[in-house]
Amino acid sequence: MQKTRSSKRKSKQTKKSETIFVVVLVISGIPDTVEAFRDIKTAWAREAELRKDxxxxxxxxxxxxxxxxxxxD
Incomplete structure (x- = not known):
């Protein structure tokens, strides 16, 4: 049985930085809900919705x- 050598190329791939917005709901000290959004407006709307209750x-x-x-890489 012949072993194959995996070739590891060191290709430099640059990933642009991205910002996400995470909404966290904590109930009685325990994290209950974590949701991620791509835009701040949607995140703030969800935060306001959760805050009502x-x-x-x-x-x-x-x-x-x-x-x-x-x-x-």
Missing amino acids: IRPDYDEVGVFEIEIGKRE
Whole structure:
């Protein structure tokens, strides 16, 4: 049986950085829902929708901006 050698090419692929917006709902200190959006407007709308039903003394909802940076292989 002949072993084949896998060729590993070092091709430099550059991925542009992208920003996503993550909405996190925490109920009584436990993360309950995590949703990702490509635009801030939609994320803020979802945050407002979730905020309507929370108990302010125990629950929280927030929007976080995440930058997915450049990657070189």
